[in-house]
Amino acid sequence: FENDAPKSLRKLIEDGGKKEMLDPTYPYSDRMVRDEYEDTLDALQIELVKMQDWVLRTGARVVVIFEGRDAAGKGGTISRVRQNLNPRVVRTVALAKPTPKEAGEWYFQRYIKHLPSAGNITLFDRSWYNRGVVEHVFGFCTPEQREHWFMQAPELERMLVNDGVHVIKIWLNVGRAEQLRRFLAREADPLKHWKLSSIDVKGLSKWDAYTDAISETLTRTHTDVAPWTVIRSEDKRRARIGAIRHILSRLPCDLADPAVIGEQDDSIVGGPELILRDA
Amino acid sequence: FENDAPKSLRKLIEDGGKKEMLDPTYPYSDRMVRDEYEDTLDALQIELVKMQDWVLRTGARVVVIFEGRDAAGKGGTISRVRQNLNPRVVRTVALAKPTPKEAGEWYFQRYIKHLPSAGNITLFDRSWYNRGVVEHVFGFCTPEQREHWFMQAPELERMLVNDGVHVIKIWLNVGRAEQLRRFLAREADPLKHWKLSSIDVKGLSKWDAYTDAISETLTRTHTDVAPWTVIRSEDKRRARIGAIRHILSRLPCDLADPAVIGEQDDSIVGGPELILRDA
Amino acid sequence: FENDAPKSLRKLIEDGGKKEMLDPTYPYSDRMVRDEYEDTLDALQIELVKMQDWVLRTGARVVVIFEGRDAAGKGGTISRVRQNLNPRVVRTVALAKPTPKEAGEWYFQRYIKHLPSAGNITLFDRSWYNRGVVEHVFGFCTPEQREHWFMQAPELERMLVNDGVHVIKIWLNVGRAEQLRRFLAREADPLKHWKLSSIDVKGLSKWDAYTDAISETLTRTHTDVAPWTVIRSEDKRRARIGAIRHILSRLPCDLADPAVIGEQDDSIVGGPELILRDA
Amino acid sequence: FENDAPKSLRKLIEDGGKKEMLDPTYPYSDRMVRDEYEDTLDALQIELVKMQDWVLRTGARVVVIFEGRDAAGKGGTISRVRQNLNPRVVRTVALAKPTPKEAGEWYFQRYIKHLPSAGNITLFDRSWYNRGVVEHVFGFCTPEQREHWFMQAPELERMLVNDGVHVIKIWLNVGRAEQLRRFLAREADPLKHWKLSSIDVKGLSKWDAYTDAISETLTRTHTDVAPWTVIRSEDKRRARIGAIRHILSRLPCDLADPAVIGEQDDSIVGGPELILRDA
Numbered sequence A, B, C, D: 001f002e003n004d005a006p007k008s009l010r011k012l013i014e015d016g017g018k019k020e021m022l023d024p025t026y027p028y029s030d031r032m033v034r035d036e037y038e039d040t041l042d043a044l045q046i047e048l049v050k051m052q053d054w055v056l057r058t059g060a061r062v063v064v065i066f067e068g069r070d071a072a073g074k075g076g077t078i079s080r081v082r083q084n085l086n087p088r089v090v091r092t093v094a095l096a097k098p099t100p101k102e103a104g105e106w107y108f109q110r111y112i113k114h115l116p117s118a119g120n121i122t123l124f125d126r127s128w129y130n131r132g133v134v135e136h137v138f139g140f141c142t143p144e145q146r147e148h149w150f151m152q153a154p155e156l157e158r159m160l161v162n163d164g165v166h167v168i169k170i171w172l173n174v175g176r177a178e179q180l181r182r183f184l185a186r187e188a189d190p191l192k193h194w195k196l197s198s199i200d201v202k203g204l205s206k207w208d209a210y211t212d213a214i215s216e217t218l219t220r221t222h223t224d225v226a227p228w229t230v231i232r233s234e235d236k237r238r239a240r241i242g243a244i245r246h247i248l249s250r251l252p253c254d255l256a257d258p259a260v261i262g263e264q265d266d267s268i269v270g271g272p273e274l275i276l277r278d279a
């Protein structure tokens, strides 16, 4: 399938070393070194466990939405967040494509069903933002439906936030060459082969349509109560750390230790402008 | 339990004939005669079946909310609406008091779960309006929660209407003497005894608190997209006919025959002012 | 569609008066008179309410399965049983045809989901017996699946009964002419038109296949712990009374008044032999 | 809490090296070396992915029950099984303690709800075997309920197997000293602290009651159609490999490569006798 991707990209990947960053605009040329990554991650995991205590104790409700192109690293990031948390407290929701019954319902209905009760955390692996991007790019919704959705999504989020739900929206961003490299790796790896869906492959030739849809979505749904945080995830390690750090810093969780949480890396974590600039 | 009600009321009931209207402000002194009731109801039932065809054919989604004090006639009205409709198309939703899990969720979540898919009709026997009235009167929610809910309920309804859901809100209104008469009848009737809940009995002495809560709720949630229709239901027969007529007239259902649907009786069916006047 | 039915049948119906019994083997030539029906029904309804009290008080679990050919009167009987009962205690379950997901599950799974918790009564309007009859007649299952099901259905019922669930199985039986008369009435009545499904119409020409499937099913699933009760329902009134009487008499409900429940009418209520004889 | 455990045990743990096996009857004195573990695991993971293809292609339904004392390694083993599988195909079910509604239902009902549809795999992290062991030891069920359950569990499993469901039951076994060591490690580790439930701690002083309950349960529910496989999990690595190997070898999965799956290690994987001997 790689023939669907431009030649120049494929050349780039062949030339690139295994661990080298392919996107010249990415601020680091190499992955974070393993030791630093593991130490930082371990420390943050402890803060996540404290955060979980806080959620249980205060009955807080937390929603984290993970979005991004295919192979942007949503699944891997989510599993690092969950790693040491109680599965009875934290749930991951990755909905399949809507059944006919669901397709006839209010668009948000099947997602709302999974919102957390007091003392619970819901991690959405893809979310209602499907309508903004993948459904649009593949024509699974009409332009009118999408326009309508652009009105409703921010309203719904505002209602949730007003109700006291903590809503955190993370957009993982990956460059075109890196995405292709990951697809090729999935292709080659018998363990990951199944991860390559037909939507992924067909999406390869729709890079620009995706870019436009993403820009519009980020711009129109970046609100004061539920802002987007974009994380450049060329380097998965830095991205995972950035995501956990962001989650911890967004919650008014008195148990967390600010010194451990550390400073966010502004060169790879920021608002939509981080991505819109180079979009 | 009748001792919880003022003496004057009890006298009124004793003096009143079985079928006489107890509320002097009610525009009719007697029930609609049986034959007229049955003929009108039969004709309207046929229109409801046509409406059901229209729902199925067009994939419309219809929500009808039935509210009102205890013994206002919600259950009986709903069963006349459903009588000849397909149970796979029309569902009645009468939720029990929230479980602890539900109590920790976004207030509207457990109701949203039951919103209709395309080609379905949901009849709510009580609804999210519990928070405006019964939860308030009995202290099951805080004043802050109720204030917050007053902001959210109209917003949610607006979102549903914008999404194309038909939202019809019916408030059945019953006077104090008539309510007590019905309670006494339930009390006396082994078939209906179970209908008398402890909330009903305790509510007797809270008539005025209910009245205030109802006035405020009707006023603050009567919106252009989801207006309230109040039906005076001293006479259950006229009220049932009024409700069905209202449902039929609110839906853009091309199959219905306006001549059969007939004119609404403005003296017992109208906006909130109908009730606020004599509240 | 009536042309699908034999001429002789149609003649019978035309000749028959509106209320006359069409089946010469039915022991009554006329319907039960209205007054007797209503008085008896009212008295039994009171016993049902007492039974409901007993269920709530003891935490009993009751399952009643209503089966029978189309138009045998399942829906009408169920609604008379429920009429004065609390909808939070008694639930009717009428499942639609299996979704693809359900079709891939253990056959009983989607039914088991609806079994009652303590203090609840579930009325099944059709049930797992679909596999024995309608799925077989229409080829919705393979003969192997049905054979397998014949082993499992009695085992499952035995497990439920051993667990203390009260399992009552009622088979409503209607003759060929009466069924056709009811279909024609549905056809003619705008209120009931929608009740006539394509399965009903196609089923007309499969009368004998149905008869065989029913005989086999009744024979092979009539067990000591979960026996079948067959009720001849040519006269709907007598059938409804028979069904309620049967339910009441099967439950060890100390509140019920045996004098009111009365004697069962053996000429129309009995074991499978009642039907197998004339099948 | 460690004072709840006998002194001798605590001494054993203090003396033992970090990686040394504490149970003298365990056939290995050291953990499997990391490299061998990782290579073997990687190879088996590929076979699991092939197995997943087979499940999807043939519409097979697979249930794997993971049981064992607290800290026996259920969670870790399950996560190694899932690691490279599609979350839409494989679901883990870890039910919380029954709600009042669930407690009133047929004991198996809440588990049956999660049985796989065609093309799905369900991994039960604890299961209906709770009644045999933990509910018994803590008095959450009566002896009669447990006796009754001993009749029903094998019957239910037989029904599932007859229906074509693949039912695999794995019992992870851990010695008393090793369990305590793991509890102490959880206690000390801020990441795992939350894993230590009050049931775990209270269970410490109930070792023998557990042992008896386990022996009885294994003996009475070890059937031809749904046999138990016991895996000694003093060494978590060998146990995980044993579990995956067992799952692969139990499924008639034509894609798997027997050479890769390899031979089972009979000294740590076997029938209930493996554990009953030293119980």
Ligand SMILES: Nc1ncnc2c1ncn2[C@@H]1O[C@H](COP(=O)(O)OP(=O)(O)O)[C@@H](O)[C@H]1O
Pocket (backbone or CB within 6 Å): A070, A095, A096, A097, A098, A126, A130, A134, A135, A140, A195, A197, A198, A199, A200
């Ligand atoms: N026909 C469809 N209508 C709406 N959404 C769809 C449709 N097909 C796929 N999707 C959605 O598009 C997203 C991407 O699909 P895919 O790449 O197959 O899944 P994933 O990225 O979760 O592996 C998923 O959230 C899926 O639910």
Ligand SMILES: Nc1ncnc2c1ncn2[C@@H]1O[C@H](COP(=O)(O)OP(=O)(O)O)[C@@H](O)[C@H]1O
Pocket (backbone or CB within 6 Å): C070, C095, C096, C097, C098, C126, C130, C134, C135, C140, C195, C197, C198, C199, C200
């Ligand atoms: N394709 C199918 N597979 C299995 N069962 C089916 C299928 N189609 C219809 N049925 C079942 O056959 C029964 C009779 O169907 P129908 O006459 O349409 O419904 P009803 O009698 O409830 O009005 C129903 O229980 C329905 O679920």
Ligand SMILES: Nc1ncnc2c1ncn2[C@@H]1O[C@H](COP(=O)(O)OP(=O)(O)O)[C@@H](O)[C@H]1O
Pocket (backbone or CB within 6 Å): D070, D095, D096, D097, D098, D126, D130, D134, D135, D140, D195, D197, D198, D199, D200
């Ligand atoms: N009151 C109870 N009744 C029945 N089962 C219970 C009860 N309390 C706990 N359990 C069950 O005992 C098992 C062990 O409990 P626990 O150690 O707290 O959970 P886990 O081992 O999953 O962390 C769980 O499956 C739980 O559902």
Ligand SMILES: Nc1ncnc2c1ncn2[C@@H]1O[C@H](COP(=O)(O)O)[C@@H](O)[C@H]1O
Pocket (backbone or CB within 6 Å): B070, B095, B096, B097, B098, B126, B130, B134, B135, B140, B197, B198, B199, B200
């Ligand atoms: N503790 C409670 N919290 C919230 N709502 C309640 C509570 N108790 C009763 N209700 C609601 O009050 C309404 C009237 O109750 P009842 O008359 O008992 O049916 C129902 O809609 C109940 O769900």
